[in-house]
Amino acid sequence: LVDWQSEETKSDEELVRMIPKGVKVSTRKVWKFAMVGIIVSLCLVFSLALVYFMVTSGTRSLNTCEETVSRENVKELFPKNRYSLLSYFDGNKYGIYMNGRSDTTRNDDNSYLFRQDSNYLYATGVDIPDTSLFIYGESGKTVLFVPERDSFFAVWLGVKLTKKEMEQLYEVDLVLWQNQKVEYFQNISSAIDVIYVLDNSTIVPLKEEFNIDTVKLSYAFKKSREIKSSMEVDLMESVAIISANAHILMWKQRYQATYENQLESMYLQHCYYCGCRNQAYTPIFASGENGAILHYIDNNREIPDDSLVLVDAGSEYLGYGTDITRTFPINGRFSKRQTIVYEIVLEAQESCIDMLKPGAKWSDITDNARTSILNGLLKNDFITGTLEELLDLQIDRVFMPHGLGHFVGIDVHDTDPLYDQELKHGMVLTVEPGVYFNNVLLDEALQDDRKVHMNRDVIEEYREFGGVRIEDTIAISNDGPIILSEIAPKQINEIEHMLLY
Numbered sequence: 001l002v003d004w005q006s007e008e009t010k011s012d013e014e015l016v017r018m019i020p021k022g023v024k025v026s027t028r029k030v031w032k033f034a035m036v037g038i039i040v041s042l043c044l045v046f047s048l049a050l051v052y053f054m055v056t057s058g059t060r061s062l063n064t065c066e067e068t069v070s071r072e073n074v075k076e077l078f079p080k081n082r083y084s085l086l087s088y089f090d091g092n093k094y095g096i097y098m099n100g101r102s103d104t105t106r107n108d109d110n111s112y113l114f115r116q117d118s119n120y121l122y123a124t125g126v127d128i129p130d131t132s133l134f135i136y137g138e139s140g141k142t143v144l145f146v147p148e149r150d151s152f153f154a155v156w157l158g159v160k161l162t163k164k165e166m167e168q169l170y171e172v173d174l175v176l177w178q179n180q181k182v183e184y185f186q187n188i189s190s191a192i193d194v195i196y197v198l199d200n201s202t203i204v205p206l207k208e209e210f211n212i213d214t215v216k217l218s219y220a221f222k223k224s225r226e227i228k229s230s231m232e233v234d235l236m237e238s239v240a241i242i243s244a245n246a247h248i249l250m251w252k253q254r255y256q257a258t259y260e261n262q263l264e265s266m267y268l269q270h271c272y273y274c275g276c277r278n279q280a281y282t283p284i285f286a287s288g289e290n291g292a293i294l295h296y297i298d299n300n301r302e303i304p305d306d307s308l309v310l311v312d313a314g315s316e317y318l319g320y321g322t323d324i325t326r327t328f329p330i331n332g333r334f335s336k337r338q339t340i341v342y343e344i345v346l347e348a349q350e351s352c353i354d355m356l357k358p359g360a361k362w363s364d365i366t367d368n369a370r371t372s373i374l375n376g377l378l379k380n381d382f383i384t385g386t387l388e389e390l391l392d393l394q395i396d397r398v399f400m401p402h403g404l405g406h407f408v409g410i411d412v413h414d415t416d417p418l419y420d421q422e423l424k425h426g427m428v429l430t431v432e433p434g435v436y437f438n439n440v441l442l443d444e445a446l447q448d449d450r451k452v453h454m455n456r457d458v459i460e461e462y463r464e465f466g467g468v469r470i471e472d473t474i475a476i477s478n479d480g481p482i483i484l485s486e487i488a489p490k491q492i493n494e495i496e497h498m499l500l501y
Helices: 012-017 027-061 077-086 118-124 151-157 163-170 176-189 216-226 230-255 260-273 288-292 338-353 362-379 387-390 439-445 456-460 492-500
Strands: 093-100 132-138 140-147 174-177 194-196 211-213 285-289 308-312 315-316 325-329 427-430 435-438 468-471 471-476
Touching: 027 325, 077 118, 077 216, 077 230, 093 118, 118 132, 118 216, 118 387, 132 176, 140 163, 140 176, 163 174, 174 176, 194 216, 194 439, 230 260, 230 308, 230 427, 230 471, 230 492, 260 308, 285 288, 288 308, 288 468, 308 468, 325 338, 325 468, 325 492, 338 362, 338 427, 338 435, 338 468, 338 492, 362 435, 362 471
Parallel strands: 093 194, 140 174, 194 211
Antiparallel strands: 093 132, 132 140, 285 308, 308 325, 427 471, 435 468
């Protein structure tokens, strides 16, 4: 209708006269076809944008941290820890002496990533090797002994802080060189009656001049570390948020992974980026039947199609860690079988979390988990019999051969095991029920007196299933449990939504 090579502008009337006779013109149909074309084009653009977002959103988000950690934000934490520790001692003519860890190397001159002794780190926050600590019991005055580094050290590993800078960084009263330690202990020998140390391996300068106690300090650390201050809980929550986001971002990038270790690298990248260079423990990335191995750390298998992936991973900062486990379907959707097992575990965990409060006994919460797991297995025909029979034979141990949880703090398995303890405000612990189809345990149960309660036909269908574990780090509070790792989704619809979008 238009001569596009002509620069002459034609009016609508002229265009209409150019239409051959007999041809009808319907502007309504033209607009209809035009609108259809526009809608189709917009849908195509939107679809392409959605695919791009799904594939790359995790990668782009790696450049941001919703939560970060830094020493500056917790500089008052370690002096408070020391005062908590001193509250377990009486008198005034005593001191506390500790040695930090030395650097560890591979091939003589290549250092491993340094991780300080946990008790020492709790009391000092000092994250460099070869230091020692002395605390005056009467005043709480703290003296830190550090190695004096020469120019050779500076050339290879950098110039270290001055004494004054370390006093400010570590919030201690005095910093001295290690070679000044003997002289210092000579000067205080008349003012100190007893020095408390962790064990007999601690070498105290001029120890013949003092009474040495190797018992009380260990007890004081255990009791002090058991109850967390609000500042400790806040730091652990920050670490939990970083770790939970690392789980989520790994989910979103999973399309790029073929092997378990590739998923692990995606998780670790975000932890590093947000300031957590150390992990609280070796991460577990277990796909398919590897999910039935409780502490599987090989993380090197090709991920089977349509399998579940059990990821148990949590980072730490200045020793304070978190412990998070999530189990998700690699293809983005839970199958019917996966849903059955997952919901058994989720129901057990949620019912146990509801029981967490000061005064509750851990043994009662553990019994609730055992009963919940068995009821779920009974309901779905994995096992048969009465609940009493199954508990007596410990059938639940076939499917969940580990405890329900543990303390978390400056060690991921902090202080003593829980056992029959009464919960208190300030405790931080995990709740981590699971259901696993471990072939070793299944074969044993199918061959002894437990076999009459095992539904072999159903169980055989789950031989390569692996397992499901759901774990959160939780602070006990007078106002109810505080789930520090709450932002990591665990409802099936939430997980599937996060995986797909």
